[in-house]
Amino acid sequence: MKIPQVMLTDTIKSTFKDAAKKLTGSRKRDFMAKVTEDYFDSSARKAETVLGWNRQSVQLGLDERRTGIVCVDNYQARGRHKSIEILPNLESDIRSLVDAKAQTDPKFQSTFLYARISARAVREALLGEKGYDQSELPSRQTLGTILNGLGYRLKKHKKPSP
Structure with missing residues (x-):
């Protein structure tokens, strides 16, 4: 037709x-x-x-x-939600791991805590000590962003000279 x-x-x-x-x-x-x-x-x-x-x-x-009935669009439900929203205990678990290895700025020039631990080490500790699953846990980069958002400055790994 x-x-x-x-x-x-x-x-x-x-x-x-x-x-x-x-x-x-x-x-x-x-x-x-x-x-x-x-x-x-x-x-x-x-x-x-x-x-x-x-x-x-x-x-x-x-x-x-x-x-005469207008459907309501639910735009807030779209997209990927933040890891902190998906895993409600993640923030407290990160704090419990990092606070033991964090120190304040010796010159008191900033309010950040300097973490003597890397984002990779935090991720491995969350997997091993806190029992998170590999698939549910965010990537190393995302964990670094979360740590920065929580007020931590991370340990930088120096690349070996060639």
Whole structure:
């Protein structure tokens, strides 16, 4: 079955696409649904074919217009969460390991604690002493960032001269 093409010029199509790109969330879905109702007989499939819009988004917009209920977007749930949020005991475990090996600046020029331990050693201690799993624990670089955020300055390993 062939979907009939709506007679829209390329200028009008590009205008609709530009307008949709400038909107987000429920406003964008409402705009796409309105265009679909007016030009594509409320067919999300036709709007997808002609304008390249996501058919599920257009259909959701049509449903929102029909029912009057607007879906709430949960943007906070997207993306990767911080290791401290995923592993709630990680911060206290790091502090318990590093505090024993930390010292203040001898000249008291900064508030940072200097840790005489590397991020790699902290990671190995978390694996061995605290019972963390290799896959759940963040990388050495991430642990270094966490340690810096907690107010520690790490021991720097000097590279041997060639």
